[in-house]
Amino acid sequence: MSGEAGLTGEGGLLAVAALRAAGVDTVFTLSGGHIFSLLHAAARDGMRIVDVRHEQTAVFAAEGAAKLSRRPGVALLTAGPGVTNGVSGLATAQANGSPLLVLAGRASQRRWGSGSLQELDHVPLVAPLTKRAATVTRTDEIAAEVGAALRTAAAPHRGPVFLDIPIDVLHQRASVPPPSAGPAAPPDPGDPDEVARAAAIVAAARQPVLVAGGDVWWGGAWAALRRCVEALRVPAFMNGQGRGALPPGHELAFSRTRDALKEADAVVVVGTPMDFRLSFGRFPQARIVHIVDDPGRRAAHVPVAAAPAGDLAAILDAMAVWPGARDDHAEWIGRLRDRERARRAAERAELESASSPIHPARVIGELGALLDRDAIVVCDGGDFVSYAGRLLDSHQPGCWLDPGPFGCLGVGPGYAAAARLLHPDRQVVLLLGDGAFGFSAGDVDTLVRHKLPVVMVVGNNGIWGLEKHPMRKLYGSDVAADLRPDTRYDLLVRSLGGDGETVLRPQDIAPALKRAFASEVPYLVNVLTDPDVAYRRSANLG
Incomplete structure (x- = not known):
């Protein structure tokens, strides 16, 4: 509770009050005993709590919310494996310069070293991936530390910040001054x-x-x-x-x-x-x-x-x-303009390809014709989404989400959930390679439970295309680069409460996409694409 003298309550309440003072209204999480105090305080405060099926998705969703809002996103993770499951999300946020606060539970400070459940010193693990990583050891410091962490995450150059709080510290009570957002740093005009x-x-x-x-x-x-x-x-x-x-x-x-x-x-x-x-x-x-x-x-x-x-x-x-x-x-x-026009004209052959199996560029061409100018496109994959990167135009800023230079697959459902939450009136499209879909397919359940309709399009060529084709070029053969051909990912989405269909012919792509956009549930269009088509790359990875 709060009063003129300040704020009094257990640690979870103090942390949530600091989040609210900074303008945070949504947190992403997967429940765990070490963060019960945080979760109950967030619920009592009226914050929107989006619970997911894997902690990596909680961090990716928080980063996606940051990317779209240009404000820090927040993920609440339980101790031990909850934190280790979120490490790829921290690394992705660091590479992208995304302001992010991961607020985690931690085994009891009083019994530290005795072998408590999920006892792990997280800070040395995540310190290389964050602007700051620390443990809050006093309840009366929680609100100030959370406020400072959000400001650090948002300050140039932005990035993730990690705080963990021992479970006994979270459940103790303290009185502190009312949290405030703090003054904004004045802009630096440069030399x-x-x-x-x-x-x-x-x-x-x-x-x-x-x-x-x-x-x-x-x-x-x-x-x-x-x-x-x-x-x-x-x-x-x-x-x-x-x-x-x-x-x-x-x-x-x-x-x-x-x-x-x-x-x-x-x-x-x-x-x-x-x-x-x-x-x-x-x-x-x-x-x-x-x-x-x-x-x-x-x-x-x-x-x-x-x-x-x-x-x-x-x-x-x-x-x-x-x-x-x-x-x-x-x-x-x-x-340059003449060259640009000529190359766009030359693209038409791929975008309108009638070949069977389906050319992946044809999928992008059909999708592009149906997108609104403010549609949010989320990319999660290799070769298939590379076609989108080359062939889809972005008409407004803040409409394109991809993994960024760290190249971590599995960001898609988290990013898409954030996009639908922040922009409920826009089209949200999640483009997935069939390999990438496997990283976080379970979080289609998150989209269903939280009633977040997203159009998912899988370019299903039955291979790890980004690996298979280069390996064959280098070695004449490939290793560990095949998936199960023709997998019905749409049936998996249906079993989780969404809907979808498989597309075998190029002329059926557009009607399937129209049904997906008209649907009010997460809908997956599973397009069987040609595994022999290799995306032409020019980037030198090293």
């Missing part, structure tokens, strides 16, 4: 000299290119990005969760001509690391500008000509109004 240097490099280039990554979304900088590319007349590509920051119809938005990075004499990378997705920053002819939200994110493995760090919107707006002379880059933009 003006470094910002001016970056703008001058773009303006003086003959063939500049800009790549916008997920931090443009996280930083609310998509409008500033548009002002910047329009003012400096620079072709722009969107990477990862940066997709949709510039709509595909914009004259400076490109997606099919990423080989322009090899020809560019200036490459501006905004809000994303120069990792394998960007050839590790190896742009042979270019001066590189790396714009980041925190100095610690600056690339150290490639030479950069300028590297402004701070609030991305402020930096991009300052570049837009840079007073120096600039080229209109018209000839370069025109060449």
Whole structure:
């Protein structure tokens, strides 16, 4: 209970009060004895509690909620295996820079070392994957620690924070001041000299290119990005969760001509690391500008000509109004636009393929024709979802969720649950490889129990395509790369309370998708695709 003097209650109540003070209204969990105090306090508070079938899904769902809301997501995990089951979710959030709080139970502090159930020191396990990992050992410190953890998770550069609380500490009572969200840190506009240097490099280039990554979304900088590319007349590509920051119809938005990075004499990378997705920053002819939200994110493995760090919107707006002379880059933009049109035209053969077995691109083509402009697309898989990444356009920011650079499969049902909860009036589509579906298929039950209708589309080619085809190319054979052909994943979804169907012919894809969108339950369209079709990859993983 609360009063003028502050807040009094057991540890779970104090933790939940701190969550509520920070604006958290939903938690994702799998029940366990070490977190009963947290769960009952959340229920009494009226928080939405989404319980799942595997702790990895709880963490993925919390991260998905963070990705969509640009605020910290929260997962409550029980001790021991509850925490170890959530480790892949923490690693994924770290790689994605997603603000996340994992609040966990812990074996009794009073009996520590005596062999209590699920006694495990979690902190050393998760410390390398988090911005901060700690154990709260006093009940009167719980609210302050939870509030501080949420602020740490959200501060640049964002990421996951882990706190565990011993069960006896959670069940004790304390009186504390009323929790508050705390003051927001003022935006950092970046070093003006470094910002001016970056703008001058773009303006003086003959063939500049800009790549916008997920931090443009996280930083609310998509409008500033548009002002910047329009003012400096620079072709722009969107990477990862940066997709949709510039709509595909914009004259400076490109997606099919990423080989322009090899020809560019200036490459501006905004809000994303120069990792394998960007050839590790190896742009042979270019001066590189790396714009980041925190100095610690600056690339150290490639030479950069300028590297402004701070609030991305402020930096991009300052570049837009840079007073120096600039080229209109018209000839370069025109060449890229002609190439972009030609490549989009060439895609039609795959998108409209009548081949049998079904070409995976045909599935994406039929889906794209049915998607609203604000549809949320969740990707969980290898080859099949790679077609979506290449062929589907994102028309608005915040509409694309994929595992990110850590590449962890199994994110799909958690991300999709978060999408449906946060955007109940939008289309939510979960694209799955048949291999990826096996990681968290049980959490279709979560979607059913919580009445979260999601359209699931499985590209079912009966193999681990991302492994089988490269292995055959390298070795002439493959190992451990086959699944059971023609598995009826739709029947599994039906048995869990959803619905679905299997599609064998390309002309039946669209009608099946329409039935899925009209359904009011989780619905899986199981499309049998051609195992001999290999996605053409250009990324060098190492």
